Amino acid sequence: MKDLLDIRKDIDKIDEQIVKLYEERMKLTSDVAEYKINTGKQVFDKEREESKLATLQKKAESDFTRHGIRELFEQIMAMSRKKQYKLLTEHGIMPPQEFEPIHTLDYSNARIVFQGLEGAYSQLAMEQFFGENCNNFHVESWKDAMEAIKNGEADYAVLPIENSSAGIVSENYDLLVEYDNYIVGEQIIRIDHALLGLEDADERDIRTVYSHKQSLMQCSEFLDSHADWEKFSVSNNAVAAKKVKEDGEISQAAIASAKNAQIYGLKVLRNSIQNNKNNSTRFIVVTGKKVYTDQADRISICFEINHESGALYHALSHFIYNGLNMTNIQSRPLQNKNWEYRFFVDFEGRFEDHAVQNALRGLRDETIAFRILGTY
Known part of the structure; x- marks a missing residue:
């Protein structure tokens, strides 16, 4: 049996050969890139690579090495392509520029749309990004906000995309694919949920709670401690607050920002009921134009x-x-x-x-x- 040290020396020799051969192969990649630069041929040729991999696999002596050879050469070919992309860029051959650079977003005369009613977190994000006196209006759903841009009724929309506790807002990811609208900004705001009820209500009176489904998830620990309460999701937190006020039922409460208590004439029954006291939501600002700022x-x-x-x-x-x-x-x-x-x-x-x-x-x-x- 060979000594381990001798085996390792043999491996080192083979590895040195592999490195040398790899360097030689990558030099040839430069020649390939030069040819493709002169002929306009695409870098990625999937059919050629699959044929090459199949040929190399046939040279293997076992199923194990056959799989390994494919994986090894897939990586080598991938590195070769990446070098070719780099060389193309260095030669000034760039893909068509889809987006127009601008110095800054001009929203002095813009109309901004957000989902929900007055008091919605989307409104707060909008005001932090665009200013409290921006020209804005609200719609019922996030899809309506994207439609407003598509139809020329709004220049920008503010949409929640991710919460630090509840995760992504999946519907808005799907809407980014469905519509030709583009992200030009983001705004992260702290989300501090409060339990709101009628002026003469007490927490002991509550039997039914309304809020957006994301907010219900973000306050799950508090809600679980009141297992007898029924929970219903609505389109927006501000919609929940308005409903509680209009229904006038002492047993109803809403989860929303404390600001909604002032707007809709409710009382804060409990502050900061979210699971994560550092709860935040990331909002994106989208527009129908392919632009970006120099920042x-x-x-x-x-x-x-x-x-x-x-x-x-x-x-x-x-x-x-x-x-x-x-x-x-x-x-x-x-x-x-x-x-x-x-x-x-x-x-x-x-x-x-x-x-x-x-x-x-x-x-x-x-x-x-x-x-x-x-x-x-």
């Missing part, structure tokens, strides 16, 4: 991938190779395709950066239904 340093995209092993890994490798930091990744199921998903990714970077352009080029070429949702 924009975050990009949101979505894409679909082939339903096969390693597909997501290969897509995400574009961020790793280009040194880009992903700040968020989410998935939403595809309609009529069981157990297949659309992925949403936020990452840091500026549109003009070569690393960003390299990653976007690779993702666009190697994924399905790729789309930039905005940079802000």
